[in-house]
Every structure is written in C-alpha cells, then in structure tokens.
Amino acid sequence: MPQLITLLTDFGQSDSYVAEVKGVLLSAAPGATLIDISHEVPLGMVVAGQYLLSRAWHRYPTGTVHLVVVDPGVGTPRRALAASAGGHYFVAPDNGLLTPVLDAATVVQLAIPDGASATFHGRDVFAPAAARLALGEALEGLGPAVADPVRSPLPAPREERGCVVGEVIYIDRFGTLITNVPAAAIEGAGQVTIGGEFSAGVGRTFRDVELGSLVAFGGSGGTVEIAARERSAAQALGVGVGAEVRVGATDTRGEVGG
Amino acid sequence: MPQLITLLTDFGQSDSYVAEVKGVLLSAAPGATLIDISHEVPLGMVVAGQYLLSRAWHRYPTGTVHLVVVDPGVGTPRRALAASAGGHYFVAPDNGLLTPVLDAATVVQLAIPDGASATFHGRDVFAPAAARLALGEALEGLGPAVADPVRSPLPAPREERGCVVGEVIYIDRFGTLITNVPAAAIEGAGQVTIGGEFSAGVGRTFRDVELGSLVAFGGSGGTVEIAARERSAAQALGVGVGAEVRVGATDTRGEVGG
C-alpha cells in the first residue's frame, strides 16, 4: 500500500513551489501517493487553512501524513512542528494551523536542517519530515516533545435570549456563507439573521427557495450555511468572514442593536 | 494495476470539497489512482461538463471510473446514476451530463445512503459508488436499471444553402471558439462567419494568419475552431457560447439576416 501524503498550502498552483515540495517528497519517499487538499488558501490566512484542514483530514485513511503550510512567520523563530492525532500525522508551522487536531495530539518540534532556506520551509523543513513519517519513522524520532503548541481556536457560538449567535467563518467558491453554528441549531428554528440586517428562511438545501433568495440550512460540514440560489450570498449581502449570524425560533432581527 | 478514477466537477480547487471526495475514494478504494479532469466547470453549467467529458473519457484505459458532478439540482428528487459504456464506468446526477456516452450505456439508479448530506452528493453518494465500481463490483449491484436517463444533446449542426450552420459550444482558456461543426466541413470551405458578422479565413492552425487575425481550422477535438493568433477570439469578437457559425465555400456573410 503506498503511503498517502496530503498537501494544504497557500502556495498557489502557478509557481514551482508545490512542485519543488512534491519532488522532495517523492525523492525521499518513492512511491508515495500525493493528494492536494488545496493550494489556494488566501495568502497567510491561517484561519482559512485551519478550516479546510478540519473538514478534510479525517476523510483520509489512518496513517495519512498531512503537510500543512500557511506560514507568514517563516524565517522567524516560530517553531516547526510534527504531530500525531487520531492515527494521522501532521507537519506544520506552530502558528495555530493544527488547532483542529491538537486536543488529542502528540507534538514534537522539528529541527531546521543545515542549509535550509529562510523562506521556504515547506520544501526544506516540512517535506523532509513528512517523508520520514510516510516511511514509518516514529514521531518521537523527529524531535523533542512540545507541550504548548500555539492554539487559535475558531470562534465559538453562544446562546443569547433563545438564539444561537455565531459568525461566518469561511466563504466558499459558490459564495455560500459557512458559519460556526452547529447544524442542529437550525432544527425548529424559524429564521436566521446575517450581519444584523439580512434574514434567511430555513430550508434543507439551496434549492428550497426561489432564484436568488436566501436560505439557511445544515451544511455538509456540520454547521449552518447560508446560500442564495444560483448566485453568491456573500456578494449579494456584501458580508464576509466574521459577520454575525443569529439562529432563532422567531424573528431574530429585532434583537440586534437593541 | 491500480484502478483509475477521474474527477470532473464544478467544485473549484480552493475549498475542501474535492479533497473530501478524494478522501472518501481513497478510504474505500485504497491504492486507486485519482486524476483530475477539471474542477473549473462554470458553476452548474451542465453543457460545459458534457463537452469536457466527451473530449476526455475515451483517452483513458478501459475500466476507468469517471466521477462527474455538475449538479445544480442536488437535494431535489433528481436521480443519481451509475453507468457503463464502452468499457468505462460513470457516476453522475441524472441531468444530462452523461449524454455523450448514453447511446450505448447500461444505467442504474443509485440509492441515497442514510445520513447523506442534502447538498454534497459528490462526497456522500457518488464517491462511494465510484469506489465500489473501482473495486470491481458489478454495475447491476449498485441499483435498479434506469431506462430513461435524462438526455440533453449538444445542438447539432444543419446544412443550409451550401453552408454548414452550427454554433459555438465551448470557449477555452485561450479564447478559442470551439464549434459543433465537424472538422471535415472545413475542407474545401472558403470562409467561416461567426455571429453573422465576423469572418475568418480557413487555415490549418492559428499560426496561419497574421498576429491578431481570425482563422478557422479543424481543431484537436474533431470540430471547427476559430482562433485569433496570440489573442482571445472570444474577447476580440465579443461572442460567446451559442453564437452562430457558418462554414461555406464562398462568402457566408451575405446569407445571414437576408
């Protein structure tokens, strides 16, 4: 069985950076299977990388190695990490990227090899470590234990006067607003308010409303999503990541700014 | 020999959607080889998905499984299909996407598994079915036969006063207009008119004219294409999918709007 290594970065797909990382991986771990999670994380946006990681990693078989590099602090003294959690392995900078898996993780610190470039640790630090894990080397052999990896949890929703109040944490290609409100909150809910201003009805999918209308539903990632049928909800509303979202049994708008 | 599975969707490559599908495929069919056809089908544009499928599938070895998901009707009662044709396998929503292979196909209806999300059948319905086919399970084991899959054939060209009259069915990255007129029509033709307005000379490639000039030629997909050398014909002419294209022995312009 070939070893699986996934890659999640903000390197884009135009330049040679991803290909250089893959060359290092395949030179050190010949026969590994490489799968791209995404290389289009917005530049340096650790929280988007976290969100994508949280959705994808557990879909892969046990033993998969995930190389995750969104690293605005490359070249500073921030630590480089390897971790194991849930039977999977991870390599990433110590900037909160691994927060989704840290609760049950064993974490070690990677050394920076002699001759590593100051600006491309994806190739010179993380790829060699990922290859060693893919080859079956024990995590503990990669460096000393780290007890306090950086955590930057996504914001948590709260209860307030019968509503669940959360926020938009990601906007996808379709312009769908993905929130941190658990999908269960929408069962029995009557209305969802976005940004204190716009309200969406509750449905099961984006097809449950007329063209262009807003609908809130339990999304495929397990949280409430707001979409506009056949157009971008994000563009239609002019809202972005961080916009407040209220899910309640009755009109939720009156409670905002009151 | 590892099983081959290709993926053709409108999911884009920024979000986690393609990676979630691939995780499901590799968990269920370890060792499968995954190849992206494209994930940049314009959102929900079934006809573009059809065109790309028609160009690519037969280039792959017999036994390949093609997962094709452009699915604006996900979550509605539209059926989910698996099919075999020409020694290949296909999974796709029943919305016409599979039209290019339906003439000689055996088609069955996939069940929607318990717990499937309402909005992400690519991951929850089509990927598990594709994995079962990749593992060698018989098509008939996946569901009851379907006698009347939805067909939405691409428009067919017609003969008219010595011309072959067709239309633009796809525009590629280079801005080349790809038509439904068979390449054979251009042999002996003297002129091609686009949109009733613009005329192109006939050549063998886009290099056969001066910089920026229009040329019509028999394209690599077997139909007439119109290109402008070193610029986008689509932008230069301001025409899109559906624009009329006339291929004739003499001046074809006078016959338009007459």
Next chain:
Amino acid sequence: MPQLITLLTDFGQSDSYVAEVKGVLLSAAPGATLIDISHEVPLGMVVAGQYLLSRAWHRYPTGTVHLVVVDPGVGTPRRALAASAGGHYFVAPDNGLLTPVLDAATVVQLAIPDGASATFHGRDVFAPAAARLALGEALEGLGPAVADPVRSPLPAPREERGCVVGEVIYIDRFGTLITNVPAAAIEGAGQVTIGGEFSAGVGRTFRDVELGSLVAFGGSGGTVEIAARERSAAQALGVGVGAEVRVGATDTRGEVGG
C-alpha cells in the same frame, strides 16, 4: 517502482487539455505516477516555462520524465524534441524551453505521427514520446540526434562599478520579484535598487522589515529576490519582468542614469 512523469504547460486547468494528455500517458504507460509542475505558465511565455523547469526538475528522482509544453509555434515546422540530461528525460518543442538542461544533454528529434492534430502536439506528439521513455525505451530509439537545439538562455548578470547588475526574471504569486543575480552577491551588500528608482534594504527574509517595506534577500531558488512584507512588491513598485536590479555595497541609485 512506478515511473514518474511531470507535466509543465500553459494549458490551464479549466479545459480538457491536461486531462487528454494524462489519458494518453496512462493508456500507454499504465501505472505511471503523474505530477503537475504547473499548467499556469502565462500563455506562450517560453521564458517563464524555462524558469519553472529550472527550479523543479532536479528535485525529482533520477529517471523522471518531464513533459514540458509551452508551444506558441505548434503546427509550424519547429522541431519536437526528446532529451536526456542528468539522468532525467525531457520532451518539449524546440523553442528554447529546454535551455536550462541543454548544456549536458543528448537530444533527438521526434517524428510527428500520422494523424497528429496540427494544434495539440502535447497530446499527439509529446505524450506518446514521454510514455515510451517512462516505459524504459532508449532515447536514441525515438529519433535522429539533434546537434543544434534552440537555446534562449535567461539573461546573465554583469559586474559594473562594484555592483552586480541583473534583472527581474520572474514574479511569483506573492508578487515577489525574482532576479537572475546570484544570492551570494547580497552578502556584504548594503543596498539593492530596482528599476533605477526604488531601493530595498538587505535582509534574510521578508519578515526582516516593517509591514509593506521592501527587502532584498537570498531566495529559495538561489538568486536575489525582492519582496514587500505582506503585500506584492511587483504591484507596489509597478515593475515587471526585465526591470533592472543593482546589488551593491553602497548606494546603488546614484549610478543609474547618471
């Protein structure tokens, strides 16, 4: 061990072109591992393809086959080449793309197979040749030797009054200006001037300056790069490929246009 084939083209990832090439490769060389270097080379820009090739190829294991197609002259009498260099194999049009590896290369000319399209040699000429090389066929079996492949070396830097004077040869996704000045030139240098107008301090990474400021450093590709922290240097300066870059011990600006 599966054979590795990398792909570097300007085909983009939206259309079926890359997928058609991959289908031909996997039909002829079943079980090959295909890795994308990039398909986003700017249209027809041979020099950008060269640069990306020069960064990536040597990261792969010996025996890898590199299919490189940036081919604005497809369909003209330009030759089609296969080459071996440094234990790697290459197929590409004879337009200078292979310049980075030609110094120690053996080069042969590929025949154009009967029935090859005039506009898609990536699929009809280069993919079949790459598959033959991946299957272990000798280079010499693919065609007659070529003694004079086209070379278009990237511009070389020069010494001038204590400065090293080079130019911008590539701009990456981050807007970083990548030059042809060897990274060693920056050790001991005091200032870098771009486009005769803008000056950058010297650092180790883009983190060594304040937000938005310019910094020059030895980049991961072995040459001097100029970046702006958390924004695009290319946009900030309005400079592009070809802009002059001077690296010197003292103020380098006074020497320009003096």
